[in-house]
Amino acid sequence: MPCFFSFSLNQGRLITWGVERFFVFQSTSGSYHLISDKCPHRGGPLSRGSWDAENNRLRCPWHKTSLPESALFKKQIPVVIVGEHWTVCIEGDRKEYTIRVHDIPVVTME
Ligand code: FES
Helix, strand or coil, X not given: CCEEEEEECCCCCEEEECCEEEEEEECCCCCEEEEECECCCCCCEHHHCEEECCCCEEECCCCCCEEEHHHHHXXXXXXXXXXXXXXXXXXXXXXXXXXXXXXXXXXXXX
């Protein structure tokens, strides 16, 4: 059963729901996206990676796989954004877990 929730960028940019993780990613065009925080290689935390500005790629902190923006966009979760407020629907059945918004640094292009 999907889970709907809302949050504000002021609350934080890393979302956890049990073992699921998502982070707010700002693209090179300046648009914001909610992206799965699991690297396609072995599940490393992409939100803790580094941005390669020269090649416009995100480098995973675990084994250094680098992903272009297009690959990140394939991992995005649909959101409705109104001002600072994001409403998200995540597929899954994890009623036993609480969705948490964490105010910790995530990867940026700086
Ligand atoms: S888990 Fe990301 S490169 Fe291996």
